[in-house]
Amino acid sequence: MEIPRHWRLRQQRYGLVGETCPHCDAKLFPPRDVCPHCGGEAKHPYTFKGHGTVYSYTVMHDVPAGFEEQSPYTVALVKLDEGPLVTAQLTDLGQEPVEIGMPVEMVTRKIRSDGSGRGMLVYGYKFRPVLK
Numbered sequence: 001m002e003i004p005r006h007w008r009l010r011q012q013r014y015g016l017v018g019e020t021c022p023h024c025d026a027k028l029f030p031p032r033d034v035c036p037h038c039g040g041e042a043k044h045p046y047t048f049k050g051h052g053t054v055y056s057y058t059v060m061h062d063v064p065a066g067f068e069e070q071s072p073y074t075v076a077l078v079k080l081d082e083g084p085l086v087t088a089q090l091t092d093l094g095q096e097p098v099e100i101g102m103p104v105e106m107v108t109r110k111i112r113s114d115g116s117g118r119g120m121l122v123y124g125y126k127f128r129p130v131l132k
């Protein structure tokens, strides 16, 4: 019973996998098995393309333990091309100012160092500006 659950968590961490509703074709993220649009059962996995635009963002100066080396960092609400909003850290910003409506794409990056001192790194998805 543990394996499918673990697999599912891994899918969420390394790719943007949600669900698609067979009744109204809505794309859901995160996966919730019930479509919020029509109330139907939605259990078909759907991998998002990982493209979207910045819907809103916040610069975080007061960072939680394990994130210090990345301070300050920017967390954005990204509106995916398929519709859902996803919260993620922005990366590779360089000198470019973050703007509402800026096109971004998903990348897999180090999220934080494990605070235990064992040097374990935790990876996950972030978004970066689409290179012109």
Ligand SMILES: [Zn+2]
Residues within 6 Å of the ligand: 021, 022, 023, 024, 025, 026, 035, 036, 037, 038, 039, 040, 042
């Ligand atoms: Zn639906």
